[in-house]
Amino acid sequence: MPRYKIADIVFETNHIYAYTPALCKNYLYDGDAPSEFSVEITRDDIAAERGKEGAEGFPDAYLESLALFRKLCEYALKEREGIIFHSSALAVDGKAYLFTAPSGTGKSTHSRLWREMLGDKVVMINDDKPIVRFVDGDFYVYGTPWNGKHRLDTNCRVKIAAICEIKRGEKNSIEKITPREMLPVVLNQTLRPGEVAEMDKYLSIVDRLLKSVGLYRLHCNISREAAELSYGVMSKGDNNEN
Amino acid sequence: MKIKDGFILREVADSYLVVAVGEAVKQFNGVINLNETGAFLWKLLEKGCDEKGLKDALLAEYDVDEATAAADIKAFVEKLKEADLII
Structure with missing residues (x-):
């Protein structure tokens, strides 16, 4: 086999x-x-x-x-200690960012805006269904072949700097949010197990993930300005302080 | 009154969540958020407790008058019944 x-x-x-x-x-x-x-x-x-x-x-x-x-x-x-996280995951300068939202909101579109702005600096880890794992005290995102309709993935792993919820807006704005605010988003965009032992493992991973990476909410339209804003804020963010 | 089998309360990211596991997933596939008082009452109901027991515990734990406690408990228990989480 x-x-x-x-x-x-x-x-x-x-x-x-x-x-x-x-x-x-x-x-x-x-x-x-x-x-x-x-x-x-x-x-x-x-x-x-x-x-x-x-x-x-x-x-x-x-x-x-x-x-x-x-x-x-x-x-x-x-x-x-791995979960599937419905998101568009990319890396710049060795730091990974996960854009998450319900299907059709514009995760992949926002990732594309980063590629248009930053070119080869962007590594597309997975555009739809990456795996997130807790390894030796840190959270990493891994490419998988289940990569979304644009077929974008790289067989690699990168340490996660931040997770960003994408919401559509006429104007662009970004804010840091708390683990408690991000929790419902993550619960909706990850695969929840059905049995109690796995549920406890899953919730423990989610809890640690939310307390160890930067968390943001981005309201955005489809423009270069949107990408400039999210990249500018998230790449500078002290992402381990929630 | 007692919480049905298969519904579990967990504290995650500074929130109290109730989720279904096992057979109960077929009945309910969402997530319920509870506040601190709700979680307090839920833990009593996991072991089985009547409304008087809930009220006595709430009055002992929180700075609340008897009428408010009784009304809060009634509303909470009603919600649990509506969601079919309690027997």
Whole structure:
């Protein structure tokens, strides 16, 4: 079975369709580390994905890859202090920023504005579904192949400097917010587990994350000025003081 | 009165949250925010407690008059009943 390394987790998995190996090709692993887990995706797993909200109209091949992602995230939460965080994550000068909001608000659009402004200085870590992990006392964001409709991701990890909630506005403004203010946003944009042991792990990660990175709320339109504002404030921010 | 199985209270990022786990997720998939008093009452209701017990505990813990305590408890219990979180 092919082996992959995603979010610094080495695992092996089968595939029924060719979509998953094509999607994950930049994350193939041929190193010496043993696989942490092995997972077989079955027709039942694909059927279970089809039953989830929003799965209508997607082909089985794509749902197979989602089933794998779900199992990877379950493992990451159980064993590696990892959560999936619906956001557009990018890095500049070795510092990662996560733009988060409900789908359709403009996360990816705002990331694009940063790329237009900063060019090659911007590393797109993942435009849709990065994994966030707590490793040796710090929070890192990892690229994953589940990268959104613009297909933007990099197989890397970068320490998180800040999380920014995106809201649409006619004018641009940015403010620091508290962990308590950011909490509902994070709860809505991360995958909550269903069992109590995992729920406690998940809530503990969320609690520490919110207390250890910079937290911002950006009201923005689609303009270079919006990117200048958010980059200017967040790249200077003393991001560890909430 | 007692909180139904599968609903748990946790303190996260300076907030009190109630979430469902296990079978209860099928009934409720959201997150409920409680204030400090709500969390105090919830913890009593996890063990099982009647309205008088809640009121006595609230009066002992907080600087509040009896009528206000009774009204607050009634409103809180009503909300829990509406959300079907209590038996």
